[in-house]
Amino acid sequence: MVDRREQSATEERKLGTNTWLVAPGVWRLKDLFVNVFIIQNREGTEWVLVDTGLKSSAQKIKAFVKDIFGSTGSRPKGIVLTHGHFDHRGSLLQLAEEWGVPVYCHHQERPYLTGQSSYPPTDPAVGGGLIALLSFTFPMGPINVEEHLRQLPDDGSLPELDDWKWLHTPGHTPGHISLFREKDGVLIAGDALVTTMQESVLAVITQKKYVGGPPKYFTPDWGAAARSARELAALEPNVLVTGHGQAMYGDEARKELHKLVREFWKWGIPAQGRYVKEAAVFNEDGVPTHIPKPRGVMLKRIAIAAGLFAVGYVVMQYRKKQRGWKGKVLDKVGKHIMASSYAALGATAPAIPAAPSIPLIPAI
Numbered sequence: 001m002v003d004r005r006e007q008s009a010t011e012e013r014k015l016g017t018n019t020w021l022v023a024p025g026v027w028r029l030k031d032l033f034v035n036v037f038i039i040q041n042r043e044g045t046e047w048v049l050v051d052t053g054l055k056s057s058a059q060k061i062k063a064f065v066k067d068i069f070g071s072t073g074s075r076p077k078g079i080v081l082t083h084g085h086f087d088h089r090g091s092l093l094q095l096a097e098e099w100g101v102p103v104y105c106h107h108q109e110r111p112y113l114t115g116q117s118s119y120p121p122t123d124p125a126v127g128g129g130l131i132a133l134l135s136f137t138f139p140m141g142p143i144n145v146e147e148h149l150r151q152l153p154d155d156g157s158l159p160e161l162d163d164w165k166w167l168h169t170p171g172h173t174p175g176h177i178s179l180f181r182e183k184d185g186v187l188i189a190g191d192a193l194v195t196t197m198q199e200s201v202l203a204v205i206t207q208k209k210y211v212g213g214p215p216k217y218f219t220p221d222w223g224a225a226a227r228s229a230r231e232l233a234a235l236e237p238n239v240l241v242t243g244h245g246q247a248m249y250g251d252e253a254r255k256e257l258h259k260l261v262r263e264f265w266k267w268g269i270p271a272q273g274r275y276v277k278e279a280a281v282f283n284e285d286g287v288p289t290h291i292p293k294p295r296g297v298m299l300k301r302i303a304i305a306a307g308l309f310a311v312g313y314v315v316m317q318y319r320k321k322q323r324g325w326k327g328k329v330l331d332k333v334g335k336h337i338m339a340s341s342y343a344a345l346g347a348t349a350p351a352i353p354a355a356p357s358i359p360l361i362p363a364i
Contacts, residue, residue, distance in 0.1 A: 002236050002254075008184035009239055012247045019064055022247050023186045023239050029064045031057045033204045034087045035243055037188055038068060038076075039179075042163050049076045050179065050188060051243065054090035061091060077160040078150075081105045082190030083173040084112040085119070085218060086139045088243060096148040103148045104159060106168060108286030109175030110151075115144035117287045119173065119220075120280045125295055126216040126270035128199030135217035152177070169232065171225025172214035174286040178232060185238030191215060192228045193260065195245030207246050211256035213268035215244065220280035220291075222269045229264060233257040 009023040018030040025040040036057060037050035047069070053061065066072045078101050082088060092113075096103050103113075111117035122135035152158070156165040158179065169178045169192035179188040191214045197203035198215040214225050233254075240253040248256065260268055270276060274294050281290035319330035 002185065002238065005182070005238060006184040007238065008186070010249050016067060019067065020247070022241055023184060026181075026186055026188075026239075026241075027064070027068055028241060028247065029053075029060065031060050033198075033244060035241065035245075036061060036064070037241070038064070039161055039164065039188075041161050046077045046160050047074075048158070048160055049079045049095070051082055051088040051190075052079065052091040052095055054087055056090070058091035058094045061095065075099045076101055078102045078104055080152075080158065080166075080177075080179070081109065081113075082178065082188070082243065083176040084109050084143075085173065085191070088191070089113070089143060093143060093145050096145055101148070102150040102159075103145055104150050104152050106166075106175035106177050106286075107151050108170070108282065108284075109173060110149060111285060111287045112142045112173075113144070113149060114146040115142045118142060120288050120291045121274070121294075122217045123220075123270075123274040124217060126199065126273040126276075128197065128216060128270070129203070130201055131204065132199040132217040138218075167231065169228035171221050171223070171228045172219045174221075174282040176228070178228075180235055180237070185236065187232060187235060187237035187240050189232055189240065189242045191218070191243040192225070192232060193257075194242045195240065195248055198244045204244075209246055209248060211240070211248065211253070211260050213260065213264065216270045216273070220275045220288075221282075222275060223279055226261075226264045226268065229257075229268065230261050233261045 012020040012022055014020050020028045022028050027038045029036045031053045034053050036053045038047055040047040065074050119140045122138055124133050124136050126132050152166055158164045158166055164179055164181050166177045166179055169176050172191045178190050178192050193213055195209055196207055219225055236254055239249055241247045274292055278292040280288055283289050319327050
């Protein structure tokens, strides 16, 4: 399979600030901690936007378009959503209305894009860093872009992109999809798996590469997530890009993908959490019909840890205004209280045993 493909790219080529050429006709923009993609069709005349980042991403996306196509007036033939979480649909309404283009998604993602349903609650108990810990603050409610929505073709084809196909890769969300170009093995996995430890701020900042399962605090069905990872690994991609993290290529990407699949139930999922032993259940339209109850002991620990961290942070900020021995004492007190917040988590396991959790203020 791999030998028959074109070898179109072996590494990302940096174009500007937070922009890269991933492969022929595929570009990546990183906005803070999430990726947005542009795909051009094989004739090189039309293009499609994949995901829309954060609410603050719209101007960056338009500048990205100008850098690639040389005109702010260039418009896509459509917008394809891998899924509808807040960091992937943030600029969707603004761009869809401004450009007047259709938005394509899986039918099980429609409830979250038509105002019908909220996603299941996040799972701060999964551990791995402060992004996971503070995930309870992330918006999970729906938006309404129904007038722009179009359903993806049932045959797996992508409108305007003849050499691409979409694959249903649920787990992270019920209607999650990934995109694949067979001729040169380019895989845009979305959040079905990621190439950085998204739970940890340090990993998000450094963008250290590793292939892991979907962001753990946002994933309500680990059985489906494991099956989706297996399906993507079976594609044997030459190029792997995801919703979070850098691109990976060739043998490195394939080796890490297969390692993830082999050991998914060991380190691909969190050691504990709301959805680890019992998944959320969705109906055929993607609406949640059963959401497991939160695990009470861990929630108490998280609340205590969050409170201690907040107090420590306030003390540290007040310390900056003090001089001499008072400042030194407050510095020690603040650090001690913040350290106590980590200890209060106690049983919170790292998202991956090999990568220690270093919780810092999240980059959001």
